[in-house]
Amino acid sequence: MSGKAAIVGGGVIGGGWAARFLLNGWDVAVFDPDPQAERKLGEVLENARRSLPGLGDVALPSEGQLRFCASLAEAVDGADWVQESVPERLELKHRVLAELAGHVRADTVIGSSTSGFKPSELQEGQALAGQIVVAHPFNPVYLLPLVEIVGSPANDPAFIEDACARLTALGMKPLHIRAEIDAHIADRLLEAVWREALWLVRDGIATTEEIDDAIRFGFGLRWAQMGLFETYRIAGGEAGMRHFISQFGPCLQWPWTKLMDVPELTDDLIERIAGQSDAQSGTHSIRELERIRDGNLVGMMRALALNDWGAGALQNAHDAARAQAAGLVDHVGALSDPSLPVLTLTRAVPLDWIDYNGHMTEARYLDAFAQATDRLMRMVGCDDSYIAEGGSFFTVETHIRHLDEVRAGAPITVHTRVLEGAGKKMHLWHEMQSDGRLLATGEHMLLHVDLATRRASPPAPQVAGALERLAAAHAALPLPEGAGRGVGAPR
Amino acid sequence: MSGKAAIVGGGVIGGGWAARFLLNGWDVAVFDPDPQAERKLGEVLENARRSLPGLGDVALPSEGQLRFCASLAEAVDGADWVQESVPERLELKHRVLAELAGHVRADTVIGSSTSGFKPSELQEGQALAGQIVVAHPFNPVYLLPLVEIVGSPANDPAFIEDACARLTALGMKPLHIRAEIDAHIADRLLEAVWREALWLVRDGIATTEEIDDAIRFGFGLRWAQMGLFETYRIAGGEAGMRHFISQFGPCLQWPWTKLMDVPELTDDLIERIAGQSDAQSGTHSIRELERIRDGNLVGMMRALALNDWGAGALQNAHDAARAQAAGLVDHVGALSDPSLPVLTLTRAVPLDWIDYNGHMTEARYLDAFAQATDRLMRMVGCDDSYIAEGGSFFTVETHIRHLDEVRAGAPITVHTRVLEGAGKKMHLWHEMQSDGRLLATGEHMLLHVDLATRRASPPAPQVAGALERLAAAHAALPLPEGAGRGVGAPR
Incomplete structure (x- = not known):
């Protein structure tokens, strides 16, 4: 599956999208009034060409054609996918989206890279509302698979399904978020960590380097392969997720963070989490999950050792000393x-x-x-x-x-x-x-x-x-x- | 450097410590009144034997001797390092620590695996206060390198330095935290994410699996190799960290999280973060950091592909489809x-x-x-x-x-x-x-x-x-x- 993508806004995120499309065989037209756009996008593309083609074990198709356009209308003409990555100002996004009317087909997906705005906010007053969805990627877009896809009642479910299929064909992981919420999911989690980290620096508890080390030598490695809940499922061991979550209750009242608005841990919430965790990970026993986790950790740390970086650099120093x-x-x-x-x-x-x-x-x-x-x-x-x-x-x-x-x-x-x-x-x-x-x-x-x-x-x-x-x-x-x-x- | 370690409390964390010591050539004595302790520790050890020896490129020393002891006094006799990993109740920890007096040498390090208590809380009223430090590891302890080391004014700085050197010789990354604070550093960050995630599940925004996917297909991969600040340094690009942080200011006031106690982003705080980031990452240009990051991501995702897991399983499916x-x-x-x-x-x-x-x-x-x-x-x-x-x-x-x-x-x-x-x-x-x-x-x-x-x-x-x-x-x-x-x- 390939086609023609229009990239509106060619910065780090737009450039990353352009690279992801191009290297998967799509033709790409870019509109960005920044006179530096071509140079900037070229730099992103150079990084992508170095890293993405060898990521998988099968050759990518031939690279598509890249074109810079003088107008938005020219860029989006004939596009199967338009990706908007302009600065995070709602009135600017509204203006760009409105300009698309009359220039794109009825089946063209209009994705917005917005980190924060809800799809219904983007769609408000737009002639093409039903074609506009949030498609929020993560830097570097050419390598990281996650894209948060969020629609509103204005979008036909089949339209969203089709958008997800196109992203899957680009090697991405479209995560369809069913509820509209400011900042979607991932950025809410990031924002929580970011605020806590700012407090730690402000209060002189830790430096930026110490905070980064606390992440990348510990839970960061866990989170590259299992998330929060699967990791805690393992920590809960044979007693199970229900037991683990119930035990966690009292800790939530402890002053372990500056951020203290805490949901009440009702029986209903415990049951919901445990049930979802069973559905997610229940095909593996705890022992199996432990071994999967360990195999992943060993593989990733050995990959980092090849680059002499982070946990891998630590291991190399340890080897040399012994x-x-x-x-x-x-x-x-x-x-x-x-x-x-x-x-x-x-x-x-x-x-x-x-x-x-x-x-x-x-x-x-x-x-x-x-x-x-x-x-x-x-x-x-x-x-x-x-x-x-x-x-x-x-x-x-x-x-x-x-x-x-x-x-x-x-x-x-x-x-x-x-x-x-x-x-x-x-x-x-x-x-x-x-x-x-x-x-x-x-x-x-x-x-x-x-x-x-x-x-x-x-x-x-x-x-x-x-x-x-x-x-x-x-x-x-x-x-x-x-x-x-x-x-x-x-x- | 090897020696004798006493493990007090042999659950998942204590067992992980035992495995880390044993496989690095230390003799280990365990005290745990749980009649299942030997079986449980045996299971952790089996996982460790499968994964740790091959992590590095140089053979580990011969495994030390493992012994289960009927009393705390017997277990800690002659120990160079005592690691306490009993349940997270202060009065229980106080009782165990008090019992050590008269049974350990004056240079024995007494590490506590506590997630939450401050060292001065543990040391209160203890004869061996100067020997007690927080040594908080991360599960699986035999693989993950991070140990948060926290002391109080009761500890001689040279004593803490020596404790850190011993952990380094075990292949670990001791992170010396200079200020006492509830939950140290990593668990504060984890706690912030945990609370936000509980809200997302409670409000029906996302399931546990969707939250885990939002982590492991996106920022989890970034955090396994660079942390929060180094990642944002790259995102800031050529404009630099000061500019990036200043821009971030307004977002902090947006309702992107349930957790809204936000530090004021003063010039002083911006300057502090930017300066610390320069000290941490300034030896690499942004372009170099991008390439290091991309190399790490490719290596880790390819390691995951070998295990057909997470981002690697996604890549394998993508390869098969093409x-x-x-x-x-x-x-x-x-x-x-x-x-x-x-x-x-x-x-x-x-x-x-x-x-x-x-x-x-x-x-x-x-x-x-x-x-x-x-x-x-x-x-x-x-x-x-x-x-x-x-x-x-x-x-x-x-x-x-x-x-x-x-x-x-x-x-x-x-x-x-x-x-x-x-x-x-x-x-x-x-x-x-x-x-x-x-x-x-x-x-x-x-x-x-x-x-x-x-x-x-x-x-x-x-x-x-x-x-x-x-x-x-x-x-x-x-x-x-x-x-x-x-x-x-x-x-």
């Missing part, structure tokens, strides 16, 4: 016996390395071997600062034999031999074990490269020297069984 | 020309596939080839339902040649040939291209297995038949250059 105690070394010179295969990895199999066969998935064998290669590179002096100066090794060839399975949580080690370390070449042999079982072997040819030219080049003398010394020390070991083998060759 | 339009097929019978190599993957390189060399990292080449293999398996009938019935293919051998580099966002395709498909064997040849450039070849030997015995077994007839037909159709193609080659073999 590496020596775990038997890993940073320099060839620190090896107790350089003539033996080198310990280059010692870790447990993480939850996100498991596949549908219930064991460590094949690509993660290479991930583990690549981590082992990185350790060996560091040991011969090809470390972060060396790489920053423009030298590195690229793998050109790999041969893996999968000899045994391994499950989540199991310990694995990799020991590494340098089969050849001369000139530009680094030829490695990794053996992966778990509790004495040989799981896999990895044979890898790497070439030293100049990162500026991306071509093979000799390593710096200290790297070449360390590699040669290690290769010489390993030369006395017998050639490993399987080295040099091709796929399917007889043993 | 597969056919992208040229992928589900059955050999749907191929327009079975004699040609089969399109088995078409996607863009995601941000989390890039390494320190600025290109797609080697393990992700195998990840892409594994996705291609999965598609081919599905095409010959080894799909989800077949696997659920106990048959699958395991890769036993892989040979990859890395022929060219590729960057984030670039389109890649894989075309696949069946070199052999007979009996238990499936011998595949993958070629990966980007815009006409050959990036890599992958040669893979897979064996069909019985998932119950984990041993090689013949595939079901319909799978064997489809595979044989495809192998026969591909037999007329010339043998690909590089097939059967070993690492480092001459061309």
Whole structure:
């Protein structure tokens, strides 16, 4: 499903909408009188092109055509969807919406990005009232899936359903909010936190950084995958959601916040919450929910570790602090016996390395071997600062034999031999074990490269020297069984 | 750094602490009069053993010893850290803390998991007042890093610093809160959201599931990696945080929440927030922050996609809906020309596939080839339902040649040939291209297995038949250059 979208107002939000439509194959026409609009939207689009296409595992369609228009009428001509993202002033929004009459088809959806206004406020006095809905997205619009969809009695339910289907086809999560309310749902929750946070800063309790850390190292991670109620359902444990909510009652009267207008926790409200929670999460037992939550947390924190950010950066620092105690070394010179295969990895199999066969998935064998290669590179002096100066090794060839399975949580080690370390070449042999079982072997040819030219080049003398010394020390070991083998060759 | 921890109260929170200590090599003694305590703690520990060891990239030390004790005195004897997690009643906490006198050393940290009480409330009338601090963790304690540390004037600053260092060595993020306040920081924010959410349910605006979805498909993802202020700093864009906060002023007076006690947004408060935000995030430009944010969001959503959960499940459904339009097929019978190599993957390189060399990292080449293999398996009938019935293919051998580099966002395709498909064997040849450039070849030997015995077994007839037909159709193609080659073999 693609079509033509008109973007009215091309700032961060409008630009994000434009990018979401374009990268999903829609043609996009933009109207924004700001002379900087084209530059600003270009910047949003550049970010979107970098991040959205690879988000999924299937290629997006070819990008649509982007056009900037001199008039609103020109931009919306023939549009299947008009998205209004002008500043949050009702009279301005009314003026823009009124101008659409006579220029759009009867089936064109007119979405407003408004954070605060109710659809009936937007529709008031509008000829096209039945086509106007709140479609409130979240920044960055090209990545975050949520769109709050709010209609009024002026909208045909089928019209709203169709609008939601179009957003789903853009990879979004339309959340149809049945009741009109100032600021819809998400911004009410955000606003509550924002006010409480302002009090904390104003009263000198915490800085902005401390408040952000209190969020992103704790409940923020929980909320990226389960919300408030599903999280509390788990906290309630086997006693159940009814029991948990009833217990929560007294706390609501405690002065834990500046914001003290508290709903009365009647039996009816408890029953409503518990019943809704059953409908939402009841297909999973608490134990299952715990494991789903833990798997999500591990996966997300490991994703953050790759970017060395937040909870992931903390984990990386923790790993670095423990590496020596775990038997890993940073320099060839620190090896107790350089003539033996080198310990280059010692870790447990993480939850996100498991596949549908219930064991460590094949690509993660290479991930583990690549981590082992990185350790060996560091040991011969090809470390972060060396790489920053423009030298590195690229793998050109790999041969893996999968000899045994391994499950989540199991310990694995990799020991590494340098089969050849001369000139530009680094030829490695990794053996992966778990509790004495040989799981896999990895044979890898790497070439030293100049990162500026991306071509093979000799390593710096200290790297070449360390590699040669290690290769010489390993030369006395017998050639490993399987080295040099091709796929399917007889043993 | 390890030692001995005493856990007083072994429920979900105490059990989580026990697991965090044990898996980081500490010996743990537990006191909990609940006859179910050992079973309950065992369940928490089982979850922790499944998820924590693989969180980092370096092996944890050997697990410490776990002991259940009949008395508080026995449990805390010789402890370096005592963690109190008894129910949230001040007189009970006072009684437990008083009992510690005479049984712990003068340098033992006594942490309380209290959500609400201030340290000076806990310390009141206690002989060991100077050793008692709030150490408030977040569930699941074995995974979530945040611990709010709050002391009072009764605590020596060096004592608190030492307590924080011990938590850091457990992989945690101790957040030292300088001012005593009911509910510390995080729970005040949570409480604000909780109250607003209760109003939304009570007033019939939204269900628990809709509120959870409004969180986890939107701002929850943002908050897992940046908090409130850093996110708004980005939203403020080039105009800066001062400008953004000043603009926010009027909104605070709008009725966007039931919770209306609002701090006055004075120049002084604006200046304080802006200054703190500069100190927190000022080393990155807005553009850099946007890209960090986007990289984190992509990584986390892709982690969730692996678990088919939340925003990741949405993405998977989106991918599945687009597969056919992208040229992928589900059955050999749907191929327009079975004699040609089969399109088995078409996607863009995601941000989390890039390494320190600025290109797609080697393990992700195998990840892409594994996705291609999965598609081919599905095409010959080894799909989800077949696997659920106990048959699958395991890769036993892989040979990859890395022929060219590729960057984030670039389109890649894989075309696949069946070199052999007979009996238990499936011998595949993958070629990966980007815009006409050959990036890599992958040669893979897979064996069909019985998932119950984990041993090689013949595939079901319909799978064997489809595979044989495809192998026969591909037999007329010339043998690909590089097939059967070993690492480092001459061309």
